[in-house]
Amino acid sequence: MGFDAATCSHCTGSSAVYRCKECEGHQLLCQRCIVSSHKYNGLHVIEKWNGICFEFTTLKSLGVRFQLGHPFGETCPSPKNAPDNDFVVIHVNGIHEVSVDFCGCYEGANRAIQVLRYGWFPATPRQPRTAATLMVLRHFQMHSFESKCSGFEFYQSLTRLGDNTGIRPARDRLRSFMTMIREYRHIKTLKRAGRAYDERGIIGTKPGECAVLCSACPQPGRNMPAGWDTRPEKERWLNRLFLAMDANFRLKRRVKSSENVDPSLNKGWAYFVDHEPYMEHIQQFSDQSQAKSTCSSHSAVNNNRLSEGFSVSGVGSVGCARHDCMRPCAIGDLQKGERYANMDYLFLSSLSQKQLQELIDIVLSYDIACQWAINLVARMRNYSKSIQMDEAKIKSITYLVPKFHLPAHISRCQTQYSFNLHKWVGRTDGEAPERGWSHINPIALSTCEMGPGSRRDTLDDHLGDWNWKKTYTMGATLLRRIIVAVSESANQTILFHRFDLGLRSQPKLEKLLRKWEKELITWENDRDQSNPFEERVKKPSQDAVRRALAEEDKKAQQAGKLYALHTLFSASEFIAVGLDLEEQQRRLQIDFKSLGLHVTNAQKSKYDTKCNGLHRRMVQWAEAQRFYMPSTDPLFQDQDMASEPWDLPLNLPSSLSLSLPCDPRLQDLEWRLRAAQAYTALDELRRSLRLRAYLYIDKDKYSRGQAQNTRSNTLIQGSSAKVSFAAAKYRIARLAIAALSNNYSDTTWEREFPVLADTDIRSLQVEPDTNTNKEKRRKTRPSEGKRTISWIWGVLSDNDSSLDNEELQDDLRIEWCKSRARAKRWQEEILLLQEEMKRVLLFLENEATTWKSRAAFQQEERSTRSEGMHAYAFQQAMLREELKAHFQTMWKGVDELVRLKGKVEETSRKTSPPMQTIDEEDEMMDCAEDEAMDCAEDT
Structure with a gap:
C-alpha cells in the first residue's frame, strides 16, 4: 500500500500524511490527530508526506498553541498572544518558532513567571519573546562540564539539528541563549547553596558561601568530632589542614569588554575572590619589591609568557592538597606572573573563614615555598586588616614544595622542604592543583574570549562541578588509597626493619644508629637543626685532586725531590693532561657524528680546526709519554697519524697490558685522578638529571604550540646528551680503576664505584616515560614511596666490612633515614585516611541535618512555594544520607585490612634477617593483598 492511500491509524477516517521524528514508531497521522497527540509535546519535529x-x-x-499560566489541557478564558505572535523556544532538538498564549485572567500577571512555571527559562523578565527549556540548559551545562564545549558551539549544533542545509535558518538567539545560560548557572549555584532558605536572601550571601566544600578536609563545626582540639599531642597532627598553592597560565583572558559592561554575578560568593577589593589590593602593592632568590632561578614569579593582548595572564589558586578540591574565595586573576601580592591575597583570603582560624596546624604546598614564605609575615603587616591573620599562626605553618617540582630546587631545599622526609604528612604529594588544572584547562579556549564577569562566573560553575564530583567519588577514592597504603606500609616497614636489624647486628654501627635516630627526631621537630639527610662528607672532585697534586709537586720541587721532571709536564700533570685529551677525543667524536650528510663549509671548518688543535696537543703529549713511559714507544710508532684524532690510542697506564712495564708511581697518580674523575662525572650526571627534570616541568607547564614545544624538546635533548656524556665519562673512569686495581689488594673500590647500569641513570623523581604499555611503565617507573633511589644519589644497598670509613657511614646514615621516612610516611597515610573517612561521614551527616532543618522550617508554612522548598530540602537531605550509607558499605572491610597490616609489621619488627621467617611475612602480605582485593571487588 502506498503512502497516498494510507489512512490515519488513530481516527481511520482521514488521510495520514504527517509523522513525528521524535515519537516512537513514526506512525503516520492526519492533521487533527498529529495536533491532538502533541498537545503536551509541542516542540517535537514534524514531517509531511507531499x-x-x-x-x-x-x-x-x-495550529498547535502553548497555553501558559494554566494547568496542561486547560484553556484560558481571556488569553493574550505573544507580541506579534512571535516566540522562539530553544530546545535540545533545535530552535523552534511557536505560538504562545499568556494567561490574561489577572491584571498584571507576570509573563516571565508563567514561562518559568511551564518549564521554560525566559530570556528577559519583561515581556519575554525567547525562552530555553530547562532541559536544554541542563544538557548544555553537563556537556560543558564533561566536554568543555562553548556556548557558541552548542548553539550552532542546535541550529543545525533544526536545519542542516541553511535554507531555513533559525532566528538568531545566540546572545539570548548565552544570557540564559549565565543566569541559569548563577541561580543553580544559589539554589544548591540553600540561599532561598536564608532570611537574609541572596543579598545576604557571604563570601564563599556558595562553594562546594571538601568533605574530607578538617572543618570545625562541620565534620570534626567534639573535643577535637583537646586531643593528645601525638594525635593532634591528624587535624592538619593540607593546602596547595599554584598558578595556571593557560586560563588567560583577552582584552574583551570591561568590568562595568560585564560584572560578575557571583561577587566572590564561590571560588573567585570579590574582584573589587582584590584589584584595589593589587594596584596598591603591584610594585612590591621581592627579595633576591636564594634558591634556583624560578621563573614562576616573573612569568610573562605571551601576555601581549591579554588582560589576564592566568589565575592563582589555593586548593586542597590531599583531595584536589578548590577552596572558597581562593582563586583570582593574575596580571603579570605569580607576583607575591597576588598569591599573598589569595592565600590569606582562603583562610579568612572564621572556623578555619581555629585549626591548630596547617601544611602549605607551593612550588616556590622556600622563597615565598621568607617575608610573608612582613608583607602581611602592610595589607588590609580584612585579610590579615595572627602572625603566630602564619609562622606556625609548615611550608613544603610539591614532590614533582622539588628536584628543580637546590640540594638544601630538596631535603628541607620535602614531603617525603617531613613527618606527619603521610603520602601527600602537594601536586593536587596540577591534576585539577588538567580538568579545567580545555575550557580556556572559550573563557579567554569572554568578558571578565562571564569568565569568572563560568569558571566558578566548572569548579563547583569539580568539587561535587570529588564529593560523591570520595568513597571510592579513599578506599583505593587505603588499599594501596596498607600494602605499601607493610612492605616498606618490613624493608626498613630488615635494614635496621642488619645494621644493628654490627657493633660498630649500633651506637651510630642511636645517634642518627636522635638527630633525625631533633630535625623533625626543628628544621633549623642539623639535617641528617644531607651529605656531610664531601667527595673529592677532579679539580681538587689536581690542585692537591700540584701542591705536592711544588713541595717536592722545593725539596729537590720532584719525580722525573719533564721540560713540559710533571708526572702528575702528564697523567692529568692525558685524561683531558681522552675527554676531548670523546667530544670530538660526538661532533663528528653530529655533522650529518649535508655539511656546510662553516661546520667543516670548525670541525677541522678542532682536529688540528687536538693533533698538535697529542703530538706534544706523546713526547712527554716517551719520557715517562718508554715502553709505549713501539706502540706510538705503529699509530697511523693520518687517522682521526679521536681514533688514536693514548696508552695511559690503565690501558697497558700486564706484559708492558709501567712505573707504579704513574699508576698511583692515574688511580687518584681516575677516582676524582669518577666523582666529578657523578656530580655532572646529577646536575644534568636535575636540569632535565626542571626542563620537563617547564615544558609540561608552560610550553604550548609547535614553536615552544620544539624549543623545549631541543633543550631537553641537549640536557639528555649531557647525561649520556657524564655517564660515559664515569664508565670509562671505572674501567680504568678496575684495570689499575690489579696492582692493589684492596677491593673496596667496587663498593665505592658501583657499576652504572642504564636503569641507575634516573632522577630523584619520576620523569615522563614514552612507553605506551601502562603496566610496564608502572613497574619500571614507580613513585617515590614505592621505589628505591638510584645509588648515584648517595644510596648504597650493600653493607661493607670497612665500617670505619666516613664516606660509608655518611651513605648509610642517609639511606637509613630515608628508609625510615618511607615507612613512616606510609604508616601516617593510613592514619590520615582513616581520619578522613570519619570526617566524610560526619560531613554528610551534618549536611543532611542542615537540609532537614530547612525542610522543617518550610513545612510550617502552607503555600505552593513552601511545599516546593520543603520537598527540595528533604531531597537534598536524603541524598546526603544515601551517600553516607553507600560509603559505609564501601568501607566495611577497611578495619580488618588495617588489622592485618599491623600484624605483618609486628612480625617484621621482631624478626632479624638471619632468621628464616621471610616466607611467613610474604604469606601474610599476600593475605593482606587478597583481603584488599576482596574488599574492592565487593564494592
Missing part, C-alpha cells in the same frame, strides 16, 4: 517525499513542517503551522 506525495513524493517527506518535507519539513512545524506544529505551529498546523
